[in-house]
Amino acid sequence: MTDAQDTLFDGxxxxxxxxxxxxxxxxxxxxxxxxxxxxxxxxxxxVVPEIRPAGGSGTQRLYSFRDILILxxxxxxxxxxxxxxxxxxxxEHLRARGVEDLTEVTLMSDGIxxxxxxxxxxxxxxxxxxxxxxxxxxxxxxxDIEGTLLALPTERAEAAAVLTDELATxxxxxxxx
Numbered sequence: 001m002t003d004a005q006d007t008l009f010d011g012x013x014x015x016x017x018x019x020x021x022x023x024x025x026x027x028x029x030x031x032x033x034x035x036x037x038x039x040x041x042x043x044x045x046x047v048v049p050e051i052r053p054a055g056g057s058g059t060q061r062l063y064s065f066r067d068i069l070i071l072x073x074x075x076x077x078x079x080x081x082x083x084x085x086x087x088x089x090x091x092e093h094l095r096a097r098g099v100e101d102l103t104e105v106t107l108m109s110d111g112i113x114x115x116x117x118x119x120x121x122x123x124x125x126x127x128x129x130x131x132x133x134x135x136x137x138x139x140x141x142x143x144d145i146e147g148t149l150l151a152l153p154t155e156r157a158e159a160a161a162v163l164t165d166e167l168a169t170x171x172x173x174x175x176x177x
Contacts (some may be wrong), residue, residue, distance in 0.1 A: 021062030021155055023050035029146050031071035038071070043134055046088060047071055051157050065145075069138070072145050073107065076136050081111045090114035107136045 018046050028035050041047045042054065044060060047070050051062035063071075070091065077087050090107065094116065106114045106123060117123045117135075126133055 019150065021049070021064055021157060023060050023062065023069065023155060026066050027063040027071060030068050030145055031075050033071060033075050041071070041074070046075070046091065060154060060155075068145055069142060072141050073136060073138065076141070077107070077109065077114065079095050080109060080134050080136075081112060082109050083112075086112065086114055090116075105138045109135075 024035060024038055028038050031038075036056070038047075042049060043109065047063075047067055049061040050064040050067050054061050074087055074091070077090070078084070082090075086109075094105070104116045104118055108117055108123060108126050110133050115122075115126055117126065123135065
């Protein structure tokens with residue numbers, strides 16, 4: 001788990017236990033992204049799996065509820081035409097700021113820049129400029145994925161570690177054989 005990613009979510013916002021996560025294919029389905037995107041974003045540090053990052057051959061990444069929330073927001077920003085470098089900047093800004101209640105944040109964008117709004121007045125100020133804007137209310141994204149994830153298969157971090165160790169033991173036994 002990266003410290004920078006953790007600061008984006010001060011507090012316990014996840015509706016699931018901390019050690020309960022989702023494998024990559026499940027995270028992809030919940031966030032409506034491809035596995036290639038998921039892998040690239042993990043390797044480049046945009047969204048590092050909070051519960052268990054990849055640890056070499058045979059290990060499975062496990063994504064937390066919060067990771068999938070970020071993935072879904074990134075997907076919505078991409079769909080709206082925001083470039084990945086701008087998205088990285090927006091996510092880094094939110095992490096640096098340490099938003100306490102993410103459900104109170106609305107991300108606004110004109111397709112080029114991303115703005116964080118935490119009040120109706122800030123949203124209105126942005127719209128007064130006359131430029132076309134779209135918004136992503138993070139609380140709404142939260143609600144959308146919460147229902148989806150509760151119906152998808154989860155995995156405990158330590159259970160996967162036992163399975164990985166068992167597989168590693170079998171591979172070693174076959175290699176020495």
